[in-house]
Each structure stands twice: as C-alpha cells, then as structure tokens.
Amino acid sequence: MAEGLVLDHVILRRGGDLLLTLDARVAPGEVLTVMGRSGSGKSTLLSAIIGQLDPAFTLEGRILLNGTDLTRRPAEARQVGILFQDDLLFPHLSVAGNLGFGLPRALRGAARSTRIEAALQEVELAGYGPRDPATLSGGQKARVALMRMLLAEPRALLLDEPFSRLDAGLRAQIRALVLARAQARGLPVLLVTHDAEDARAAGGRVVTLG
Ligand SMILES: Nc1ncnc2c1ncn2[C@@H]1O[C@H](COP(=O)(O)OP(=O)(O)OP(=O)(O)O)[C@@H](O)[C@H]1O
DSSP: OOOSEEEEEEEEEETTEEEEEEEEEEOTTOEEEEEEOTTSSHHHHHHHHHTOOOTTEEEEEEEEETTEEOTTSOGGGSOEEEEETTOOOOTTSOHHHHHHTTSOTTOOHHHHHHHHHHHHHHTTOTTOTTSOGGGSOHHHHHHHHHHHHHHTOOSEEEEESTTTTSOHHHHHHHHHHHHHHHHHTTOOEEEEOSOHHHHHHHOSEEEEEO
16 A cells, blocks of 8 residues: 555546646655646646546546545545645634634544644744734744644645745745644645745655646
C-alpha cells in the first residue's frame, strides 16, 4: 500500500478537450509544487482531489490517499485540507469560534477548549481565542486559517496560492510556518503557485502543467 497522495494516471478533460494528465505520488511529509501557465488546470486539479470538480470536467484515473481510493468518495469523506489565497475567517465568530469550526462536533467542553488553546499556542497566538477576527493582522489571520484547517485532521494538504496576497516578508514567514506544521504532521502537500520563490522554498519536486 502506497502511503501519501497518489495521482494514478489522472486525466482531466473539458468537453472533448484534454486539459491535463498527471501521474505522481507525494509521500508523507513531502511537498510537490505544481506550476503552469494561467488556465493550465492547476485549480481544477485541486478541485478534483477534494471532490468538488465542476461537472464541466471529467476525471479519468484514480486519486488515492494512504492506499484508499478517494475517486468516488464525497468531498466530506476525503479528509483532504485546502488553503486558498482568500481564506476568510468567519466574521461573526471569535478566533476560538473559527478554530472550533474545524473540530469534530462530538468533541465538547474542556477537551474542545484544550484543543483550541493548543492550536493557538502552536502558531504563537496564545490567549487570542476571544478576539474578533477583524482585529487581527494579515499574518495572524493566516495563522488562524491554517490551524482551523489542521484541527479538522486532514490526511493531506493542498495549497492554492495561499501566500500570494501577503507582502514579501510575511509571505516567507507564513510559507515556512505552513510547511513546517504540515511536515510535523507528516502530511503530503501539493502546492500550487506561480511563484518560483515559493517553489524553491518548498524544496521538493516541481511539476509544470500545460
Ligand atoms: N466551471 C468551469 N467550466 C468550464 N471551464 C472552466 C471552469 N472553470 C475553469 N474552466 C476553464 O478550465 C481551464 C483551467 O482552469 P483552472 O482555473 O484550473 O486553471 P489554473 O491553472 O488554475 O489558472 P490560474 O493560474 O489562472 O489560476 C481554463 O481554461 C478555465 O477557463
């Protein structure tokens, strides 16, 4: 059984037109960077992996995670986390409320608060639970969005240009944090980016679509 994320002869078509083909394995703790011109299908590939492919596209091949075939599973059963460029926090919830959103519903009371506080500590935001997200800096919001996603205990992580709205210094800092937290959990990571510096910093293999 192959651990990690396996894209087994994946072919995406729109109508009769071939969009992309990809055959790749991302091992636990490894980062595979996906680059390619605008329109080459990077975001569509991520949609297929999370189970939210637009019906305009068809998928051939298989998507496996830790040996389990996800191809026909509904999105909510896939345990694949994704971070986008505009990962907005829910404005009507506190920081703790936002983090709680990623937790299983069955987890209640003190166990719940303990998990939330540990998540805040992991990204150096101890004590920020009661804060209104609107009062956070861009980097703090990005850290809360990261932990909200990780608290759902994904088995793989997809990154769709999540750093591109951050200014250069912050971008490097958040990128390093996201990759470190993913690696600490042994998650396979697929990083979609236009930025050569992101690819270099990720340090793994690069595939170019189109
Ligand atoms: N819902 C849809 N219906 C039909 N065509 C679509 C749909 N979504 C995207 N496309 C088309 O599919 C192709 C791939 O789009 P996709 O967004 O995956 O590209 P991308 O590589 O992520 O681009 P970018 O780098 O600009 O974000 C493009 O030609 C796009 O116009």
